[in-house]
Amino acid sequence: MDKILAINSGSSSFKYKLFSLDDESALASGLGDRIGIDGSTFSMKLADGTKHEAEVDLPNQEAAVQTLLDWLKEFGVIDDVKEIVGVGHRIVNGGELFPDSAIIDENNIHKIFDLTDYAPLHNPAEGRGIQAFMNLLPGVPQVGVFDTSFHQSMDAVHYLYSLPYEYYEKYKARKYGAHGTSVRYVAGRAAEMLGKDLKDLKLIVCHLGSGASVTAVKDGKCYDTSMGFSPLAGVTMGTRSGDVDPSVLQYIMKKEGMTDFNEMIDILNHKSGLLGISGISSDMRDIRESSDERAKLADEIFINRVVRYVGSYVAEMNGADAVVFTAGIGEHDDEVREGVMKSLSFMGVDFDEAANKAGGESFITKEGSKLAGLVIPTDEELMIERDVVRLAKLK
Numbered sequence: 579m580d581k582i583l584a585i586n587s588g589s590s591s592f593k594y595k596l597f598s599l600d601d602e603s604a605l606a607s608g609l610g611d612r613i614g615i616d617g618s619t620f621s622m623k624l625a626d627g628t629k630h631e632a633e634v635d636l637p638n639q640e641a642a643v644q645t646l647l648d649w650l651k652e653f654g655v656i657d658d659v660k661e662i663v664g665v666g667h668r669i670v671n672g673g674e675l676f677p678d679s680a681i682i683d684e685n686n687i688h689k690i691f692d693l694t695d696y697a698p699l700h701n702p703a704e705g706r707g708i709q710a711f712m713n714l715l716p717g718v719p720q721v722g723v724f725d726t727s728f729h730q731s732m733d734a735v736h737y738l739y740s741l742p743y744e745y746y747e748k749y750k751a752r753k754y755g756a757h758g759t760s761v762r763y764v765a766g767r768a769a770e771m772l773g774k775d776l777k778d779l780k781l782i783v784c785h786l787g788s789g790a791s792v793t794a795v796k797d798g799k800c801y802d803t804s805m806g807f808s809p810l811a812g813v814t815m816g817t818r819s820g821d822v823d824p825s826v827l828q829y830i831m832k833k834e835g836m837t838d839f840n841e842m843i844d845i846l847n848h849k850s851g852l853l854g855i856s857g858i859s860s861d862m863r864d865i866r867e868s869s870d871e872r873a874k875l876a877d878e879i880f881i882n883r884v885v886r887y888v889g890s891y892v893a894e895m896n897g898a899d900a901v902v903f904t905a906g907i908g909e910h911d912d913e914v915r916e917g918v919m920k921s922l923s924f925m926g927v928d929f930d931e932a933a934n935k936a937g938g939e940s941f942i943t944k945e946g947s948k949l950a951g952l953v954i955p956t957d958e959e960l961m962i963e964r965d966v967v968r969l970a971k972l973k
Contacts, residue, residue: 580972581605581661584962586668587707588700590615592642595959596655599663599972602963606655610634610642620645624653639703640710647714664719664970665711666962668759670700672724674750679727679965682708682720690722696754696807719970723962728758731799739806753811755803757785757793757905760956764904765795767954771941772900780898782891784884785956786914787905788816788860792884794891802894804887810846813883814876816860819850820883852876862907862914881917888918892925900950903942909955915942925949 580599585592592610597603608622618636623629630653636642650656667682673693680686690705708720729737737753738746745751761783768783769776781795790813794801804812804820814820827842836842845854853860855876858868862880865873892898901922903915912934919929919942926948934942934951942951967973 579661580663581656582963582966582972583662583665584668584959584966585665585707585711586959587639587704590703592636592639592646592707594646595963596650596662597960597963599967602960604959606650606653607959608646608649610636610645612636613642614638620649622649622653624655628653638710639706640713643707643710643714659715662715662718664721664966664972665715666721666723666966667704667708667711668958668962669704669722669724670726670756671697671754672722672726673754674730676722676724676727677730679721679723679969681969682722686722687712719966719972721962721966721969723759723965725756725758726754728762729753729755729793729800729803732802736802751807753803753806754808755791755793755800756789756805756809757791758800759958759961760785760904761793761795761800761803763957763961764902764954765798767939768900768902768952771939771952771954772950774899779900780895781900781902782888782898783902783904784888784908784918785905786813786884786903786908786911789818790815790820790884790905790907792887792891794895796895802891810843813887814855814880815851816862817848817851817853819846819854822846852880855879862911866913877913881914881921884914884918885921888922892922898925898949900952902952902954904954904956909953910937912937915951915953919943919951922949927951 582597582599584595590613592613595607596605598605605625606622610620612618613636620634621631634645647659671693673696675689687705687708690701694701711720764783765781766776768781769779777798783793783795785791789809791805793803810818812820831842852865856865856873858864858873865877907914915934919927928944928947930942930944933940939955940953942953
């Protein structure tokens with residue numbers, strides 16, 4: 579039976595999921611963690627729920643890939659590596675070079691490294707992961723699936739910053755967005771649930787997790803999105819600030835005696851958001867359990883920033899058919915969903931509190947609501963698998 583791997587390589591981690599080509603069923607999934615760091619581990623969960631985990635020496639990406647192939651054979655998921663007929667890789671940023679997923683050959687692998695400045699922690703690791711598979715599975719198609727590709731349909735009105743145009747011309751300084759693979763899956767599933775062609779819908783997809791973004795989808799394409807040149811812009815997130823007036827950064831740096839802007843970027847990425855406001859945690863579950871006033875404030879700010887983007891996209895698209903929630907907070911936090919949807923009551927939202935609390939893939943508005951609300955668990959790995967099949971022409 580032919581099989582396809584979906585891979586998500588981080589700077590020191592390696593997530594994977596193995597699919598059956600015949601029916602898209604997941605056969606195995608897991609994680610190689612702390613790659614290149616002492617105490618590295620590897621884990622695998624099989625289709626029957628069996629789990630395996632062990633400390634394994636993983637000095638580099640190639641060692642992680644070899645361990646994966648060895649474990650797949652050891653635990654009977656494959657008999658021979660030749661059963662793997664394609665590998666798809668999630669890549670954070672494809673710049674303007676990749677408006678769609680692409681077969682990664684020796685030419686394209688260099689392009690991924692050339693885009694390192696756009697995603698310095700991710701693109702190099704993802705590129706090394708692809709090279710490892712090229713070495714260990716020669717001749718097997720490698721497909722890059724870029725988080726930014728879906729957003730390449732934005733026009734210049736939406737992707738340009740109001741900076742001197744020469745910075746775009748010289749350096750391609752613009753909005754690229756993120757979570758595009760997730761949005762692509764969720765938008766397609768929303769169209770199925772609504773019983774309409776995606777091209778006939780106006781959707782607002784709220785991918786709300788530790789990283790969070792809001793995307794307007796019109797005519798089946800990205801119309802606008804909240805994240806910018808990097809995943810730092812947009813709504814408040816777990817540890818990321820979201821939108822900030824740049825002048826306040828200069829002001830704070832002067833007051834704090836900072837001279838290195840990298841230090842401020844680190845604060846914006848890792849010490850801000852829910853964590854920075856609450857002083858308690860970056861996890862919304864911890865925020866909810868706290869009676870502290872700052873925790874309550876962090877919760878309210880998070881919902882407010884999502885509402886701000888949802889409302890602006892309703893105006894930009896001259897209406898919307900549905901608001902869709904996905905990712906960790908979007909799928910599991912009924913209070914966030916309630917806060918966002920009730921803010922849209924002026925649009926004729928008929929909110930279904932019981933359905934919202936029940937959870938799972940569902941409508942959270944009643945039949946006849948002028949604006950629908952949906953919860954859809956995302957499946958980025960399945961989108962990666964489908965892109966491998968499409969581009970490698972495996973069916």
